[in-house]
Amino acid sequence: ADPDPLQDICIADLDAKISVNGFPCKPETEVTSDDFFFDLSEEGNLSNAFGRAVTEGNVHEFPGVNTQGISTNRVDLAVGGINPPHLHPRSSESSIVIRGTVLVGIITTDNVFYSKVVTAGMLFLIPRGLVHFQLNVGKENVLFFPSFNSQLPGTQFVHSSLFNTTPPIPNEVLTKTFLVGDEVINAIKAAITSAQ
Numbered sequence: 001a002d003p004d005p006l007q008d009i010c011i012a013d014l015d016a017k018i019s020v021n022g023f024p025c026k027p028e029t030e031v032t033s034d035d036f037f038f039d040l041s042e043e044g045n046l047s048n049a050f051g052r053a054v055t056e057g058n059v060h061e062f063p064g065v066n067t068q069g070i071s072t073n074r075v076d077l078a079v080g081g082i083n084p085p086h087l088h089p090r091s092s093e094s095s096i097v098i099r100g101t102v103l104v105g106i107i108t109t110d111n112v113f114y115s116k117v118v119t120a121g122m123l124f125l126i127p128r129g130l131v132h133f134q135l136n137v138g139k140e141n142v143l144f145f146p147s148f149n150s151q152l153p154g155t156q157f158v159h160s161s162l163f164n165t166t167p168p169i170p171n172e173v174l175t176k177t178f179l180v181g182d183e184v185i186n187a188i189k190a191a192i193t194s195a196q
């Protein structure tokens, strides 16, 4: 089988001298101890419409994970905050909850909905590619650290994928998909666009 892709898009340059899936390596003479460490100790900025902050530790932020098939995020949720439904096309997600009380939901391709309220010390597992969310249902901020079996899991938010693309998806697609009028689609588009 083909190797798993490590990037969203790779348009072939048929004249290139080298081709790689991921990134080339810097020379070993330039490697330092710092290349193997990454700081996720700071809470992210929770002042946004969703009350959530995802600090990513993928290969773009933490070059040390290149070719290792692994990476880790930090997620903070304010009280009532939500990490909206999203999926990772290239990775499963295994996450340890450090603080707070969080409703974790998973939706399968058969549209079965699994969920549980989890607290500090518990792990949750999101199978590769499935839509999932986390909602802070407690009285304090939530903190958890998701790990991925990919250096670049990719994250697609369902709401953004439909209502905040560049350029916009034609309204006709969305009115015919959701079986509602333009005014409903326009209201959702406006709300989501201003929330970014």
Ligand code: GLV
Binding pocket: 054, 073, 074, 075, 083, 093, 134, 146, 155
């Ligand atoms: C949480 O689900 C994350 O993908 O960071």
Ligand code: MN
Binding pocket: 086, 087, 088, 093, 126, 132, 146
């Ligand atoms: Mn996730």
